Amino acid sequence: MTDQEKLAIDGGSPVVTEAIPSGVSGPSVVGEEEIEAVTEVLRSQQLFRYHEGSQSSLLEKEAAEFLGVEYTLLVNSGTSALICALTGVGVGPGDEVIVPGYTYIATAAAVIATGAVPVIAEVDESLGLDPADVEARITRYTKAVVPVHMRGVPARLDEIMAVARKHNLKVVEDCCQCVGGEYKGKRVGVYGDAAAWSLNYYKTITSGEGGLVYTNDRDVFERACFAADPGLPMWTNDDPMVDWQNEPFPRQTYRPSEVLAAMCRVQLGKIEDILSHQRALKKAFLGELDEAKAYRFQHVDDLDGDTGVSASVIVHEKELAIGYEHALKAEGVTVGTIYNDGFPDRHIYSYWDSILEKRSPHPSGYPWKDPNYHGNVEYSKDMLPQTLDILGRSLRFDFNMNMTVEHARLMARALNKVDAVLGG
């Protein structure tokens, strides 16, 4: 074995000699354009969204065009967007909503905020909802399912939509981690009844915080709008463009700031460049890989559609995955096994203690003890063995705007080297 072939963890030369740059998509491309756009809003002193030609309404129009949808609503976070989308499709007290066991906790918390109960389902090797497990968890109380497109990779939408339609369930797509992603030629989010983007710091494009609800259904849209502003019809009743067809109801206030909207408009103008750079990195990484010895790729229904921000491989055994992680680190490539006992990742259901313990802000114990709810969902830390097994064997490689194609190739060469030696 040459010094190049010998693993760095065993004293060989590492594949990566200069650190691979880190970074987050949206924030890394912030430039003078964002600064100017935000400054202009501040100078105008027009900080409220309801005025003619507001930044928020312009962003909504531009986002609708980008997504190819009829209706969009800018709100103050991805969680708010999910709450509005769920309320929009009619989710409420007494309902169950199926969410995956691998997502940010906010997906399940948004369900709870509507008064409904989250039912947490297995993910499969797509690292998104397992359609068979979704079907197995449907009860007479199930109202909706929320496929989450994690780490830029669309879930198995065709199969999930088929299960949902068969059982007459609503679908709210959580696109918070897949802003700009596509599935079989259309943007993610247009397959379900409604969808949510997050525009927080970590997302494809960002304004620090923010979210977007989108749908092609006028009634869903109006209900989402009411869910985001209890005073809404009064703000817009002299606007001839708004002709509400549904009776308004009072809920929370999730209005966005004009500063946020102005920044988002600039970032939306950069999204295609971000996506094409990330996709080029992922393609270079995949193209450089040798035939795998001891791992498989995450299942991806549509490789051209994902946002390119990550690539995951699933090692055949958990112990081996941990060995790969350590060996890759010594080669200069940071990856993590997604599920490690003792490493609390808020994207894994087993760390959502507040939900697993059914903690409520009110002594009534809602939504689990709501008199409208007649189901009996139970949770425990090890209730999804398939999810824990797959995540425990997964290694995620992340790509960002500060990396070059050569960095992506180096990451692949490091994996090749480790797999050649440790993969048997």
Ligand SMILES: Cc1ncc(COP(=O)(O)O)c(C=O)c1O
């Ligand atoms: C999958 C997923 N859903 C929902 C959210 C909530 O978005 P926000 O943080 O903007 O409220 C996030 C944010 O990290 C997310 O990753």
